[in-house]
Amino acid sequence: MTSIDVRNLTKEYAGRPPKRAVDGLTFSVEPGRVTGFLGPNGAGKSTTMRLVLGLDRPSSGTATVGGRPYTALAEPLRTVGALLDAQAAHGSRTARNHLRALAASHRIPDRRVDEVLAGTGLAGAARRRVRTFSLGMRQRLGIAAALLGDPAVLLLDEPANGLDPEGIVWIRELLRGLAAEGRTVFVSSHLMNETALFADHLVVLGRGRLLADVPMREFIDAHSHARVRVRTGDPVRLRATLLAEGWVVGEGADEAGRWVVEGASAEEIGAVTAREGIPVFELADERASLEQAYLALTSEEAEHAAAPRPRSASLEA
Amino acid sequence: MPFTAVVRSEWIKISSVRASSGSLLAVFVVALALNLALYVSVGGPEPDGAGDPVFRALFQTNYAQLAAISFGATAVSSEYLNGALRNSLAAVPRRGLLYAAKAAVTGGAALVVGLVTSFTTFFAGQAFAGEYAIGIGEPGALRGCFGAGMYLALMALLAFGLTFLLRSAVATLSILTPALLMLPFVIGDVAAGAADYLPDRAGRQILHQDPVGQVGPWAGLGVAALWTAAALLAGWWAMRRRDA
Numbered sequence: 001m002t003s004i005d006v007r008n009l010t011k012e013y014a015g016r017p018p019k020r021a022v023d024g025l026t027f028s029v030e031p032g033r034v035t036g037f038l039g040p041n042g043a044g045k046s047t048t049m050r051l052v053l054g055l056d057r058p059s060s061g062t063a064t065v066g067g068r069p070y071t072a073l074a075e076p077l078r079t080v081g082a083l084l085d086a087q088a089a090h091g092s093r094t095a096r097n098h099l100r101a102l103a104a105s106h107r108i109p110d111r112r113v114d115e116v117l118a119g120t121g122l123a124g125a126a127r128r129r130v131r132t133f134s135l136g137m138r139q140r141l142g143i144a145a146a147l148l149g150d151p152a153v154l155l156l157d158e159p160a161n162g163l164d165p166e167g168i169v170w171i172r173e174l175l176r177g178l179a180a181e182g183r184t185v186f187v188s189s190h191l192m193n194e195t196a197l198f199a200d201h202l203v204v205l206g207r208g209r210l211l212a213d214v215p216m217r218e219f220i221d222a223h224s225h226a227r228v229r230v231r232t233g234d235p236v237r238l239r240a241t242l243l244a245e246g247w248v249v250g251e252g253a254d255e256a257g258r259w260v261v262e263g264a265s266a267e268e269i270g271a272v273t274a275r276e277g278i279p280v281f282e283l284a285d286e287r288a289s290l291e292q293a294y295l296a297l298t299s300e301e302a303e304h305a306a307a308p309r310p311r312s313a314s315l316e317a
Numbered sequence: 318m319p320f321t322a323v324v325r326s327e328w329i330k331i332s333s334v335r336a337s338s339g340s341l342l343a344v345f346v347v348a349l350a351l352n353l354a355l356y357v358s359v360g361g362p363e364p365d366g367a368g369d370p371v372f373r374a375l376f377q378t379n380y381a382q383l384a385a386i387s388f389g390a391t392a393v394s395s396e397y398l399n400g401a402l403r404n405s406l407a408a409v410p411r412r413g414l415l416y417a418a419k420a421a422v423t424g425g426a427a428l429v430v431g432l433v434t435s436f437t438t439f440f441a442g443q444a445f446a447g448e449y450a451i452g453i454g455e456p457g458a459l460r461g462c463f464g465a466g467m468y469l470a471l472m473a474l475l476a477f478g479l480t481f482l483l484r485s486a487v488a489t490l491s492i493l494t495p496a497l498l499m500l501p502f503v504i505g506d507v508a509a510g511a512a513d514y515l516p517d518r519a520g521r522q523i524l525h526q527d528p529v530g531q532v533g534p535w536a537g538l539g540v541a542a543l544w545t546a547a548a549l550l551a552g553w554w555a556m557r558r559r560d561a
Contacts, residue, residue, distance in 0.1 A: 050403070050560070050561070053403075053406075053407050053410075054406070054410050055403050055406055055407070055560065055561040056560035056561065057560060070410055071410040071411065073410070074318060075318055076407065076408070076410055077407075077408055080407075082407050084400070084403050084404075084407070085399065085400050085403065087399040087400070088399050088400045088401045088403060088404050089401070089404070090330075090334055090395050090398060090401055092333075092334050092335045092336065093330075093333045093334060094333070097329060097333035098333075100329050100333075101326050101327075101329040101330045101333065102326070102404065102408045103326075104322060104325040104326035104329055105318060105322050105323050105325075105326035105408045105409050106318065106322065106408070107319075107322050145404070
């Protein structure tokens, strides 16, 4: 299968001081799942994608697709479909001609051009100039271009940008479908909650460095505190029992009558209430959102970076 | 990836952008319009039959060359709009292949349109030239027509190379237009010999039946070709080493 492999990838731009847009990155993007590529603007996501596509030259390290550098692929569009910038299509070309020009270099027939236009909902706009397109339509055109060669690998930079709610649902299902077909799907985004809806795996960047390369579920669990919400018919006894057993319980119930227990799982609290015979109407783990987990990670990183280096062994103890 | 497939792709790109296809068409339209306007109204640029007879018939090449350099410049500059070059290089990552195919399409299209322009305007103008009309059999006339077409293609490619270097059609045109229109006069006053070797001055020697100056018609076209080759190399050097 075709994976994207990034090894010790570094891209430094000249200047005083030189700026490291990408700093010693190593990760792999595997087929059969959607990998979200997260990080704030300026974290190096787009630079990494350009390096994978051979558009920029790395200062050191390598990026390969299926074990080969992108520039060594004989017909790259048949292996990798990329969406980098939806604005890149020339405004005075029609959507169809934009795709035909790309297709011609790979001897992809015009029939396939019409297919991807239909598949991205642009069949009706095929002969309109790109200048007249909304940002969402340009985004769809960029995705159509990525799909032209029926590639095993998709590399999409912020594909949901500018899409309307219907378009966002569409792209989410498209990405999940492509991964289900066994393709490698690598999608960058700075929108956490959006990414949470389609990604299985996450690669997280911060200031050019790799912060995490984990399954999404694991990422959220690792960077969020366990917490349970419980609604009961006997709040006084519940609170007293839990406090007596050493749990941290909130001062009051929320507007729906639910009490919050910090650092607990539903299994633990469920066992306590069953043993004590306290009636429970509702009991649920509260999962942090991807956004909360991400912010927790980045604030950990910021503390790490801000902490002064210890000057002696005694300070470390 | 075969060269012909990339050439086809480049042809679709150039012919589907108005700025490029329009300026290519303008080579023909500008030359024919000027030519007919002068010949029909007053019988040609030199109605009394003065000057070089072949140059009289091909003078419109001077104006068509501005459209030719616009064509060469816009064929490239559309790649530098909003990062379009990234799309192109994602499809054709071998930069030499992309550059060569684009140059072949630009040069080829300019040559075909240049030749059609030179022959059409030659015959159209001479049909109205009256007693001073010359035929294609006139010494230097056939050479002049072929030379004019080739000269227009060379000018388009000169702009092509420069635009890859400068990444902007505006920059290219603001260098080339004054350079082609004014520099020969400026340098000509200072060092008469050197001006003969400027690309336009040398290249247009072939438009004359009996060119004056140090370089002959074909040698002059060769000098222009060297300038174009230098611009193409400079453009290639820039495109090969830059991040896209």
